[in-house]
Amino acid sequence: MKTHLVVLTGAGMSAESGLKTFRDENGLWEGHDVMQVASPQGFANNPDLVLEFYNQRRRQLKTVQPNNAHLTLAQLENEFKISIITQNVDDLHERAGSSNVTHLHGELFKARNIENNESVIDWTEDIIVGTKDKNGIQLRPHIVWFGEDVPLINKAISICETADILLIIGTSLQVYPAANLMHYVPQNTPSFYIDPNPNIRSSNSLKVIPKTATNGIKDFITMVK
Missing domain, CATH: 3.40.50.1220 (TPP-binding domain)
Structure with missing residues (x-):
């Protein structure tokens, strides 16, 4: 064995x-407070900002290699x-x-809908407000945000x-x-x-x-x- x-x-x-680790020495993530771009509250307050933050991460991941x-x-x-x-x-x-x-x-190349944590699907493109799954429910990155289990x-x-x-x-x-x-x-x-x-x-x-x-x-x- x-x-x-x-x-x-x-x-x-x-x-x-x-x-990029995208976390500065002062704790900011790309100039944003972490709670703005990596928390359920941040997503509720400004979903466009949060989705674009992860769109940028996803695009960058496509340009690098192991x-x-x-x-x-x-x-x-x-x-x-x-x-x-x-x-x-x-x-x-x-x-x-x-x-x-x-x-x-979580994983950048996966997404799930905002209502069901188990609804994980493969996803490699941008997500914007209005990007929905096959059941018509808004998608979000499959990322564990601060404050989530x-x-x-x-x-x-x-x-x-x-x-x-x-x-x-x-x-x-x-x-x-x-x-x-x-x-x-x-x-x-x-x-x-x-x-x-x-x-x-x-x-x-x-x-x-x-x-x-x-x-x-x-x-x-x-x-x-």
Whole structure:
């Protein structure tokens, strides 16, 4: 049986592909307060602004490709059982060839109607006010906004509970409940954290690798082989 490698990824995983994290140092998202463009209240107050914000993200995603870190993770499926849990809403893990990806915060290339969280459909084009599904109901991005439940968090917890090795790449570990997932792996599970600006230190069971995703994953492979 292959060793189960659980990988938690965040914005730093895709940064080297050219995707903006779109969150400034002051916390603004493209010049907007996060609650304006990523909350149910923001959508209710100004749906045009919110929809265009995600239209821009969707257009940008079409212009980029998986980087070497994405590709390396996909290749590691030859040696490990890999479960990727990502906070990213892009599809770069899948495009790189990874076969088991859980998107905690939704997916840019999917949409759902405003009345039913389960009404998820594939969607790659712009959404505007008046873009409706086959039942005539307004569509919205399939994105988990601030203040909304994270429907896949229990699935993610169950995955972490079966980890043999934990690898964290490119996340500040500041967004909850995702930041808590590292605490659900079995005690003393070998854990690795790749980030160019890590905010935690190495410990007995956690090795911090202060590098970008593409460089840090090379060090990780050396350590586990």
